[in-house]
Amino acid sequence: MIIEYCSKLYPEKLRKIENPPSRLYVLGNEKILNDNAISVVGSRTNTRYGEKMCKLFTKGLVEYNINIISGLAIGIDEIAHKTCLENGGKTIAVLPSGLNNIYPSKNKELAKEILNNGGILISEYEPNTEANSKKFLERNRIVAGLGLGTLVVEAGYRSGTRVTVKYTVEQGKKVFCIPSNLDNIKGKSTNELIRKGAILVTKVDEIIEEYKDIEFTKKEIVHKDIFLNIPKELHNIYKILNEKPKDMNEIILLSGESVNEVNYKLMLLEMEGLIKELPGQRYIKGIN
């Protein structure tokens, strides 16, 4: 679907930015474009800490009925999208390419899941356009433009995230940063942004407090299993695992599968980096 600038469906927030796209190509649920949303952005090569924080904050935002905007890139972007879906939220992905050329191709599955769960894909480019480095930066103004503000999870010294932050500031919106250790090279930009005046946040409520004129309603989180790039035969086992360690016997009992089946499936999941084995034959869903 194409949304022209003059159309009623064109998101109001985007209309107000300095250089709005003349038309938007969209796929999915365009009704959510005017809902409350926060952009969650960060490094493509995040650390474990970044992943953990991204999950924590995304979940918290979804709890306040806030949609998550990001760029469908690898790293923080995909974690934000995925966590949002897992917690029953709606998410907006702004592509650096045409809708027929989902970039990166690794995240095609994720794009599909976003659509299946009431989310939307947006691009300002013709459907067959290929991604290039200029477009990565250009689309960041839409990422910033659609949101109430931008949350930066982790960003290295030179990072596209800084461009998103620049646009956010230009558009007069708030920038939130999650602090990092000083020796975390992926935290260089976030810490610097905080020093220059971005809002340091330690919990989601601190983001909410910044928007006094908006009333957010809290909702109950319903967990949803999102199987991305996981072969169907492994779903049963993957579903059983969560952040709390479960031991082998428990997994066997809960899955109702035989010992050797559980063994080989756990192995495959572990090789994919989806789960982790702890001492004592216990497994947790994992930190990818």
Place this chain on the structure above:
Amino acid sequence: MLAKRLKTILPELSIEEAIEITKIYSISGELKKDGLITNRPFRMPHHTIPLNTIIGGGKIPKPGEISLAHYGVLFLDEIPEYSRNILEALREPLENKEIIINRLSGNYVFPCNCIFIASMNPCPCGNYGDEEKECKCTQLEIHKYLKKISGPLLDRIDMHIEVKRPKYEKLFAKAKSETSLEMRDRVNIAREIQKKRYKNYNIYSNSELNSKMIEEFCKLDGKSQIILEKAFEKLKLSARAYGKILKVARTIADLEEKENIEYRHIAEAIQYRSFDKKYDN
């Protein structure tokens, strides 16, 4: 307890095997009664055992415990308690399935094709990784304890399996289990398949495959190869571990009576190398 039960699922002895075992027992003066030995031996030497008694030796060399366990089971309970030189001396015989003892009067070769089983705790106090009991060991103590088993020795062990403290009423009541007899039937079938496959190669089982035979009998399809490659990258496995994984996978496939090794067999075999996965030994 688990290790002792293993005896009950081992395949039956063939007549050639029985004669070989009886010969070894005969020359070491261990034959208790006349006639053939018809059961697979189970040897469980205590950790205070001297080196000569386990490897074999003496002025006129006699077979040691590893040879007395030929075609049977050699079980070392609490393996970190055994002295380092005993454990390291086991390396070559476990690999070559025979031990050569050199004396002035000549060289003696004793066979020792046994199943080697060892057990240990996860840490000195035994509670590391337990959900209920707290482990009181420091990271250094745990590291030191695990380091008693050298990498090369560990490499020669095909399967590493962690077992939890059993909670009978909770776990075993519901889970369906296979009896030893049923297991033994499956083992016998797998053994027959292997015997048939290797009849022109003068070996009985998968464990005896050399690297050339591995290439021939453990062919992998594309998917299995990718899994194995990933595992190597991630677990930093050795070349020896590669052969071991293929042999175990071959055995799992045989137990399922499958002609070829499938990706799930490979994955299961890798899963049994938990030490490589967790303890960076």
